[in-house]
Amino acid sequence: MNPAGSTPGELDTPAFTPDWGEDYQRLSRNPGNIALFRDRRRAILEQQYQGFRDGMPIAELIHGHARRIDELLKLIWAQKGLADDDQLCLIAVGGYGRGELHPASDIDIQIILEGEHDPALFDRISDFVTFLWDIGIEVGHSVRSIDDCTREARDDITVATNLIEARYLAGHLSLFNDFRGAIEPDRIWDSRSFYAAKLAEQQARHRRFGETAYRLEPNVKEGPGGLRDIQMIGWVTKRHYGAERIEELVSLGFLREGEFREMMEGQNFLWRVRFALHMLAGRREDRLLFDLQRQLANTFGFVDQNHNRAVEQFMQRYFRTINDLERLNELLLQHFNEAILDDPEALQDPVRIHQRFQVRGGYLEAAHDQVFMIYPPALLEVFRLLQEHPEIQGIRASTIRLIRAHRHLIDGHFRRNPVCRELFMDILRAPRGITSQLRRMNRYGVLGNYLPAFGRIIGRMQYDLFHAYTVDEHTLNVVRNARRLALPEFAHEQPLAHQIYSGLVRPERLVLAALFHDIAKGRGGDHSELGAHDALHFCQHHGLSDADAGLVAWLVRSHLLMSLTAQRKDISDPEVVMGFAREVVTRERLDFLYLLTIADIRGTNPELWNSWKDSLLQTLYHATRNVLDRGLDTPPDMDEQIRQTRTEALALIEQQGFDTDQARKLWDELDDEYFLRHSADEIAWHGRALLPLPPDALPLILVRPKTSRGSTEIFVYASDHPRIFARITSALTQLGLDIVDARIITTAGGRTLDTFLVLESGGGQTVDAGYRSEEIRQSLERELEREGTIPNPASRQLPRRLKHFDVDTQIEFEPAAGGQATRMRLRALDRPGLLSTIGHVLAEQGIDVRTARIATAGEQVEDSFLLSRPGSAALDDEDQAGLRKALLGAI
Structure with a gap:
């Protein structure tokens, strides 16, 4: 589109005047x-x-x-x-x-x-x-x-x-x-077909560039709300109206002066960002890559503040700009739909459905321009009407403009109005349309005005690989995921969660917990505690009972508890489960927390959710439910748990025609830890392979492509030696597998029974049966048959995105229960081959690994290892100091 007043060959802009x-x-x-x-x-x-x-x-x-x-x-x-x-x-x-x-x-x-x-x-x-x-x-x-x-x-x-x-x-x-x-x-x-084609093109582009990868490193030109959206308006203006400049939409009545200024200010900001990207990259680059985001923040004059890094301030400015432009784009396209695509006759006779609103051409419309001024609660009422009438396609552009123009009426007096409070709660209690209307309220600026704390998180991005969305978008994703658990058509995705949701009383409490769980991000301090305070205050002023308000506040305060327990602790340990149950206290809390945890993980980054995490949460849920049913005053009976596991495993082995006396003899070489850390099914699987095994037929490698634990299970039975963990982790890394859990059991006869739970690297999927399983088995056999030195750590190229994050390596030690082992917790930058490197160091130090729990969150890992000296001795202070120094040097 030519600039204002241009003629062929000329540009009507202020002269750029270098010496020419x-x-x-x-x-x-x-x-x-x-x-x-x-x-x-x-x-x-x-x-x-x-x-x-x-x-x-x-x-x-x-x-x-x-x-x-x-x-x-x-x-x-x-x-x-x-x-x-x-x-x-x-x-x-x-x-x-x-x-x-x-x-x-x-x-x-x-x-x-x-x-x-x-x-x-x-x-x-x-x-x-x-x-x-x-x-x-x-x-x-x-x-x-x-x-x-x-x-x-x-x-x-x-x-x-x-x-x-x-x-x-x-x-x-x-x-x-x-x-x-x-x-x-x-x-x-012609203008109609041109507009229809460009609209379809934009919708496809938004779907493509709205995906997770593009949210982390958005495209300033092609992404939703980017420069291409402004160009789209220009193209339609030129084609349909013959206008040369977007500003002519003002005289045509499609844009107001303020909206035009907002669009131009947004365009100028994005132009500056794109210009700086090209300048910093030294090439055409329209993506806000991680390695450029911090440089851009510095270029635009942002500086680190308490609890608010410069790069996060810059990215919040960017996301707020594209959000504003996306809203303007939606407003104008709605106008264009009415002017270009819609049947004029369908717009002639509106149908009144409410004293303040009517439907015209399938869209909701204010009955007159003074609706919101005369009755401010209508700013919430409009969204409640859309829930009650799902046949309505949306809100007419003229009414969207009225909503935006009257947002200032949502002030302290508005928020204290009992009518407004009841309308807002009605929206959250509705049987359908909760997420879609909250999203619409966010787009039009109503949600951030009604909940000022929510307004502060709009556009806020965390500079990491864990959070793929801005905080406000993530929050609404969590609300959507929580509501999705209620819908029968999605019951197959989470059968247990759907069953639990169906039994909830007053499910709006879950929606409120989802809405408030991250609302205090970026304020400093513990966002869970601050958010719990906000949630309690809101609930107390919106008609909830003290008990319901307390539940919502507890959920917000504890929304990370279940995921951290499941992913970072050994939930096969009855004491861990008992400790979690004491935090939860009631079955109702457990049900709500389980649903919120699923919704939160899936709404943080779609790539984070996999069958392994699903299995962990289900296992913790069932184990905790059993504890709560038994009573918190009843300590876990480990002996009873071991007897029950052995009995179930014997029954499974007997069904396959094996001698149960031989199984008992085999088990006599194993300590109680084996029966606590393995299920009856796993023990029977091991037994069926070990019982007919000749004494010299080692190593034995078994691979189950998919298990009830949501992962691929690899079982290794071999002669014990200090290098075995390093060898196995090195081989699995070279095979492109991510190890999520490891359990190492040593027999009295000098054998080791190692179980590794793995997923394919990157995709989080279990391995395919057949060739892939056989490839794993043969590779491990070759590695374990090798003699000599400790293998070098396996490594793969560090992904580009990981190169630009600084994660301090932190190593902590604590005594393990029983005093015969030491728990080591390690936090470090994630990189391919990290576990292999750790295994290499442990082998050099002569330290045995008894269990390993691997947790990855974006660009960092938080792993837990149960370690001992040969002979089941805990690590002393000198051992710990030497290991810390060696690990820091290697990592």
């Missing part, structure tokens, strides 16, 4: 001098960068860059003998056609060529394009006739879009005018 006169004369006198022209190209870029550093308005920079490139192209065009041909025309298309050029933007040109021409002309065109590349102007170019242009544009909406941006540069002007006439809406892509 002498350079122009020098270049004019030295046609074909690649070095001189290349220097000029470099000088233009350096002047751009310096202008940015000096604070020059971004519009001047990017339009000025286009002007300078125009001048170079025109000069070279003339020097190559192309200026005098009356059937030849050079035009700028795409973003360059709009007169917008960032430092590394595409420079797209098209040469229109009509009639018969001497072959020498094509040589001159080729020479022209080659010369541009030689001097550092990397153009995208095509040579087409007008018929070629219309044919390709008719077949491809992207080509058509590029061409409607066309701007004359040089050559025969009448040819350019003929070209413009050939692509007018009455010839190809």
